[in-house]
Amino acid sequence: MRLKKWMLLAGYMCLFLGFGYSCYSIFVDETGSNFWVMWGIASLVMGYQVINFLVEKKNDKWNNSYVVADQRVFRRILVSLSISYVFILIFLLIGTIGFYNDFISGYNILVGAIISSLLVFMISQIVQRFVH
Incomplete structure (x- = not known):
């Protein structure tokens, strides 16, 4: 399967923002749930993935496609x-x-x-x- 660089980055960003929003919304909710920690860890992992992706592919053009799987x-x-x-x-x-x-x-x-x-x-x- 081939994907463009910007498509993969957009997917990573959506996951990062979604996990971050889930973490924040559970943290603000005052039911006493500690499940926000897991969403926070998932958000940090996706943030690392976004930064790692940008560092590795900084010299490529945005429309380059490469084999993902x-x-x-x-x-x-x-x-x-x-x-x-x-x-x-x-x-x-x-x-x-x-x-x-x-x-x-x-x-x-x-x-x-x-x-x-x-x-x-x-x-x-x-x-x-x-x-x-």
């Missing part, structure tokens, strides 16, 4: 995402049955589904790297 890498990511998607659907189905029978709370189902699907995605990426 090779077709093989893109296919590998799609396979991992599909495995993770199937896993999260199964997890949520089991969690819904547990929630319906009062075995588990709804918040725990969502947190468990998100964390476990991320772990499945990472593990499938590692396994695919060794298989191919």
Whole structure:
């Protein structure tokens, strides 16, 4: 997949501003939630990514295109995402049955589904790297 330099920079900036806005809005909200710290860390990481991108590509023209993801890498990511998607659907189905029978709370189902699907995605990426 090929992207122009300005398109990638605009995407990074949108993520940086979105994470920063989420961090600020949760921080200002007086419910006592400390979730703003995670959004702040994500915002700092995206800010670093923007600065790093500008430093690395400062001599290129704004309309230059370059390869962001090779077709093989893109296919590998799609396979991992599909495995993770199937896993999260199964997890949520089991969690819904547990929630319906009062075995588990709804918040725990969502947190468990998100964390476990991320772990499945990472593990499938590692396994695919060794298989191919």
